[in-house]
Amino acid sequence: MILPIVAYGDPVLKKQGTDITKDYPNFDTLLSNMFETMYNACGVGLAAPQIGLPIRVFLVDTAPFSEDDDLSQEEQETLRGFKRVFINARILKEEGDAWAFSEGCLSIPDIREDVFRKPKITVEYLDENFNKHTEVFEGLIARVIQHEYDHIEGILFTDKLSSLKKRLIKGKLTNISKGNISVDYKMRFPNQKKKR
Numbered sequence: 001m002i003l004p005i006v007a008y009g010d011p012v013l014k015k016q017g018t019d020i021t022k023d024y025p026n027f028d029t030l031l032s033n034m035f036e037t038m039y040n041a042c043g044v045g046l047a048a049p050q051i052g053l054p055i056r057v058f059l060v061d062t063a064p065f066s067e068d069d070d071l072s073q074e075e076q077e078t079l080r081g082f083k084r085v086f087i088n089a090r091i092l093k094e095e096g097d098a099w100a101f102s103e104g105c106l107s108i109p110d111i112r113e114d115v116f117r118k119p120k121i122t123v124e125y126l127d128e129n130f131n132k133h134t135e136v137f138e139g140l141i142a143r144v145i146q147h148e149y150d151h152i153e154g155i156l157f158t159d160k161l162s163s164l165k166k167r168l169i170k171g172k173l174t175n176i177s178k179g180n181i182s183v184d185y186k187m188r189f190p191n192q193k194k195k196r
């Protein structure tokens with residue numbers, strides 16, 4: 001089932017997510033709904049707060065990035081095969097010189113801005129079977145994980161922009177929260193006027 005994606009301005013996007021346990025109700029259904037919702041919106045990641053749940057769960061599937069011709073064949077194949085569920089994730093370490101990448105977000109349609117992040121991360125998480133892993137990720141995969149991880153910490157990529165950039169996009173963000181935007185997937189807008 002495709003779920004509506006929560007738009008910028010909704011308080012749930014500002015909440016720090018809570019850990020979950022194996023007996024979280026209907027968890028398999030939740031995961032399959034989240035994957036369906038992400039693919040329907042052509043996203044490479046989706047975090048639970050974006051469908052209104054302040055819990056520490058997010059998905060990543062970097063396959064759409066693999067089409068980039070600037071990447072080596074090896075990089076393309078790595079991105080194509082990377083599909084993962086992260087539960088109760090903690091980033092233990094971030095290393096290297098921060099690099100810029102133009103990020104977007106399904107909760108903030110039509111805005112893309114350069115965000116600086118470190119290229120190499122160590123993450124501790126549970127997979128969909130609640131098995132624990134500690135893994136190192138780099139490059140674009142690390143980038144997507146960092147973006148989604150921020151969601152479960154209540155942080156959006158627009159929070160990381162300079163105050164000048166923030167001022168420049170303020171009007172656009174207000175419009176998004178009011179639903180004054182055309183978007184081709186289902187969304188829920190916090191400040192939309194009720195239709196009479």
Ligand SMILES: [Zn+2]
Pocket residue numbers: 104105106107147151
């Ligand atoms: Zn996002």
